[in-house]
Amino acid sequence: MRTRTVSPVFVGRVAPRAALAEALGLAAGGAPQAVLVGGEAGVGKTRLVEEFLLTAAAGGALTAVGACVEVGADGLPFAPVSGLLRVLHRELGQELTAAAAGFEGELSRLLPELGAPDARERSARDEEMRGRLFELTARLLERLAQERTLVLVIEDLHWSDRSTRELLGYVLRVVRDCRLLMVTTYRSDDIHRRHPLRPFLAELDRLRTVVRIELPRLTRDEVCAQLTGILGQTPSDERLAQVYRRSDGNAFFVEELASITGDGGQGTLSESVRDLLLLRVEALPETAQRVVRVVAQGGSRVEFGLLRAVVGLSEEEQFEALRAAVEAGVLRVGEDDTYRFRHALTREAVDDDLLPGERSRLSRRYAEALQAAPELVPADQRATRLASYWYHAHEPSRALPAVLDAAGEARCRHAYAEQLQLLERAAALWDDVPAEERRRLRVGAQTESYPICACPDELLGFLDLLAEMTLAARLAGEQERGVSVARRALRLLEGERHPLRAAWFWTQLSRLLRQLGRGDGWPELARAEEQLEGFPDSPVHALVLTEAAGWRVIFAPGPGSLATAERAVRLARTVGGPDALLNALISRGGLLVDVGEAERGLAEMREVADRVVREERVAVFTRSHVNLQSQLEGIGRSEAALAVADEALALAHRYGVADTRAWILGNRADSLFSLGRWAEVESACAEASRIAQTPVSRGLIAQRRARLAVARGQFAEAARQLALQRGHEEQEGAAAQTAHPAVEHRVVLAAAEGRVLDARALFAEVVRINRPTGTGCYTWPLVWQAARAESESVGVPAAEPGRAAAVALVRRYADSLARHYPVWIGYGLLVEAELRRAEGRSTAADWAAVVDAFAALSRPYEEGWSRTRWAEALLAEGERERAAAALAEAHGLAVGLGAAPLVAEGARLAARGRLPLGESAAPAGPGGPALTPRERDVLALVAAGRSNRRIAEELFISPKTVSVHVSNILAKLEVASRGEAAALAHRLGLVGASQRAS
Structure with a gap:
């Protein structure tokens, strides 16, 4: 006989329930939380979450559940997020629509009910629009969770696609001041060492608002309680022992074993887990078994209409079969008239029991049914599911166009990682499809000026596919894969007369290599320019020249680069689009500033920024305001830079481009630092860190934090931040604007720790590389710190040899730098004064000139x-x-x-x-022997290796007085020599790092 198998009593789980309750309480108080529930398959994750949701709903929370969908071997992009938003839309209706007001076009990629993307969003740059989608989703959830507690559950995270994981990670990092609780479940036994979920979980573990729960198996007593609830009576000791032994405490297996009568009435139970899971299915009527096998091949859940089309039963027969499967606990009825297995383990066992030919046949029938009636599945799932069905039906001619359609839809939804997977599948199918059928396909990059032919030949058709793969790889952050694809395309183009395509691929390769830190990308850009020589102007010409102009702003500013930017502007006006022209104008404006034509360059950049706002060109906004702000700060106009930053922050919030907002906040931190508003620097960096989406932007935040820590004397923190930055910015081919500040901070740390030779070596390496300086604000501070390291190490024995050469090197490098603007002139005076101090010949007049320069610029640190x-x-x-x-x-x-x-x-x-100095003069020294302040000064110089005569000169006292102080110090420290005194002073902390560096 069969018995009910789901226990009416929820057993155990005291600690996990308490953790969920605590998270709910914190979320209800306005502090967003997340709980990750892991455990092996069948251990009871879903039951725990279901019970928790009942409790949360009873307390007034709005709850919604979404699940990651397994379609064959592919995760469906953003499926759980779309599912959650659909539930919320049904529950909240107009309230959700109002919360999405202004952003419906972008959010419709996740919730089609909101409408279709508008033209502005379709024309914007893909890399920015993906970030925008993430930001707007987070903002929507924040708005919905203001007046109520919102509990959102995502099940089966082990099936999640990468885009879903990245969106979820972003939301968990940035939401705040709202009543949101996110709960996810995943199978921990499926998370092998290389499973993509593993690094994602590790990243979330670092967030203080995230709690991870691992569900253990049930104890023997808990299994007894579960059996009692299922059977309606306490099981015998013999039956409890048998069930506990065979289930090993797995809650799902306990339920399955409980359905077997004690005398084995349904046959001898195999020790095999697979046989255990199939036992319930095999007890069903034949028609029901047939339906169950069809459901197993359809994916995580299957719609009633699609199932009927595949099975071929009458409606009454199908209802009867489904009713039997549901009553037996094999299938469950889901929302929107869908059916799924009550447990994924059972589905896997049924699917594994199918013969290979059966799987292919069923996949073909699913594909044919869906192609004949697309309305049988939700619109946002059609392309992906159809592609999966045809692929697993092993029919390349039908699968290739379906896969390409699914890839196009994935790109439209900014699911670039999934798009790349689909395109790689298309490349694998390519040769299995007849040539005449391939020629009818229209594939390839639809943006970025890629040249597509209306009737491509064999080679061009495949190159178009590789072009789309190259773009998808870059947008998905798979730069290594993008490099591999681009090089494959260039190998195919060798000896062929397709210069525009070759130039396009060389340009993409340049970008990818720069992003990987493998060179600056110029050789590849130069090859792209070579390909275009002698050919009429085209959009590819505009792309290459605009890219080259942008490259020169960063890596090679100067009059020669300005000429390139002028050509890019002319070309963009004739054959490029509006965005290409605006980008070329931004580059030209920046290069004009660099060569000393600030008013003209800034006016041009301001005009572009105004047009960007007027025409809402979001793609160009990511450069226009950021670059204008940076140029203003670079020439010492920090207040004006802050005004641009405030304007840009409001626009970035309006457009929902979070990573650009992080860049703006980073540039704002630069201006705040210059103006001496250091507490605000901390706030700007903290906000930027919260919303930054890319490793590069996070590295720049670490750089700003390192600078602040260095200036405050927090050298351990500075070293930690530099370690965070390293790997993002200090790579081969890094530009001066990232490399020079990093070296600057390391020079300060080395000098502060008495490692003057290391400081010299760091600066000498900068000179050896001879990286163009770029805007002076990135290079002048480095040169100052190199000069300061020399001037403050005078008298240190280890530093004396080679000082003249080191000073000459710094002076020679400083003489090569431009001094077009007052702040650059001020740094030039400061560097020379420090070098003259190192040579023992600086005068009060030298320093008075430096003071006047920086006092006029409102730069209190340098002043x-x-x-x-x-x-x-x-x-x-x-x-x-x-x-x-x-x-x-x-x-x-x-x-x-x-x-x-x-x-x-x-x-x-x-x-x-x-x-x-008044009461705020020298602070009390560290604990130790009772030395007078003057004795501490003398001891510091003794520890630095100074002679009595040198100490007398620095302290403006006589050598005889120094000798008396040294004798008193030796007596108080109870040591016999100056060397012992120095060692003891360091050991006891009587001499600080800054003293050792003096």
């Missing part, structure tokens, strides 16, 4: 250092009153900024020169 050096020079020249005034002002700037190394430098100078 603070300059005033400190000025005070030192005045003191050496005997002008104590003026020195005291300069030092007091510098000290005020340093304290206001929180620049600890600058504060310490001023305090040391005040102590050496007996200059007053």
Whole structure:
């Protein structure tokens, strides 16, 4: 006899239930949470979530469930997110439509009920629009979770497509101040070492709002309770022992074993799990078994109408068969009249029991039924499912066009990883399809100026497919794969007369190699330009020249590059589109600024930015405002740069381009740092880190944080941030705007730790590479820090050999840099003054000029250092009153900024020169022997290897007085020599890092 198999009593799970309840409470309080529920197949994840949803709904929460869909071996792009949004749309109706107002065209890619994408969105750049889709989805959920607690569940994450994982990860990182709880389930026993879900889970584990739960198997007592609920009575000890032994505590297996009568009335149960799972199916009537086998081949769930078309039964016969399967606990009725297996393990067992020929035949029947009546499945699933059915039917001629259609739809939804998988499948099918049928297909890149023929020949048709694969790989972040595909295309083009296609592939290869950090991409761009020589202008010409102009802005600014930008503008006006023209104008504007024509260049860039806003050209916005903001900051107009940043942030929020917003915030942090608003720098970096989507943008945030940490003297934090940045920016071919700041911070760290030779080596490597400087704001600070490392290491024995050569190298490099703008002139004065200090010949007049330059620019950090050096020079020249005034002002700037190394430098100078700093002068030293402040100063210089005479010069006292201080120090430290005193001072922390570097 059969018994009910689902226990009416929910057994155990005390700790997981408590964790879910806690997460719900936090979410209800306005702190978004996520819970990841893992466990082996059949352990009870779904039951746990179902019980939790009942509790949440009873407490007033709105709940929705979506599931990752397995279509053959392919995940359906964004399927669980679309499912969730459909449920919310049914529940909320107009409220959801209102929450999506203004973005319906983009969100319709996930929820077609909102309408169709508008023309502006279709014309925008793919890489930005994908980020926009993610941002707008997160914003929609935030809006819906303001007035109520929203509990969203995504089941079967082990089947998820990459696009879904990336969208989910973004939402979990950025949503805040709303009442949202996300719960996901996944099979942990399916997550092998190379499963794509593994790194995703590791990434989520780092988020403080994410909790991971691993469901264990049931204990013997819990199995007993489960059996009692199923059987309606306590099982005998013998039956409990048998079920527990065979199920090993797996809740689903317990249910299956409970359905067998104690005397084995349905036959002897095999020890094989597969046989156990099939036992219930084999007990069904033959017609029901037939229906179950068809459902198993249809995917995770199958619609009633599609199932009927494939099975070929009358409606009454099908209802009867389905009713038997549902009552037996094999199938479940889902939403929208769909049917699925009650447990995926059973489906896998049934599918595994089919013969290969049966699978192909059933897949063919599914494909034929769906092709004849597409309305049988949701519109957003048709192309992908049809492609999967034809592919598994092993009919290449039918599969290839279906796969290409599915790839096109995946791109339309910004599911580039899935698009690439489908295109790779198309490439594998290509040779199995007759040539005449292939020629009828229209494939290939539909954007980016790729030249497509109306009637391509054999080679061109396949090249068009490779072009689409190249784009998909780049957009999916699969740069290595993109490089491989592009090179394959270029090999096919060798000896062929298709220069436009060759130029296009060389241009794409240049981009991909730059993104991988394998060179700067110029050799490939040069090859692209070579291909076009002697041919009439075309959109490919505009693409290559515009790309070359953008490259030169970053890697090779100068008059020669300006000529390239001029050509790009002319070409874009005649054969390029509006976006190509605007991008070329942005490049030309930036290059004009770099050669000293700031007013003309900035006016041109401002005009482009205004047109971008007026015409809502989102694709160009990702460059227009970012570059304008950067150029303003680069020439010292920090307040104007902040104004552009504020405008751009509002637009980025409106357009929903989160990664661009992260870039804008990073540039804003640069201006805030220059103006001395360092607390706001922290906030800008934190916000940028929360929304950044790409490794490059995250690396730039780490770079900004490293700069702030260096200036504050938080050297361990600076090293940590530089380690985060390394690998993103410090790669072969990195541009000056990323490489030079990274080296700058490492030079400061090396000097602060007394590693002057390392600091020299770092700078010498920059000179050796001879990377073009780009906008001076990226290079001048590096040169200053290299000069400062030399001037502050005077008297350090290890640094003395080679100092003259090091100073000459820094001076020679500084002389090669442009000084078109006041801030660049100020840095030039600062560098020369530091170098003269290193040579022992700087004067108060030198430093007074530097102070005037930076005071006029409202750059308090550079001004603070300059005033400190000025005070030192005045003191050496005997002008104590003026020195005291300069030092007091510098000290005020340093304290206001929180620049600890600058504060310490001023305090040391005040102590050496007996200059007053008030109560905020040198802070109390670390614990240790009771040394006077003057003795600590002397000890610091002893530890740095200074002689008595050198100490006397630096402290403005006599050598005899130094000798007395040294004797007192040795006595107090109870050591016999200066070397022992230095070692003990370091060990006890009596000498800080900044003192050791002086």
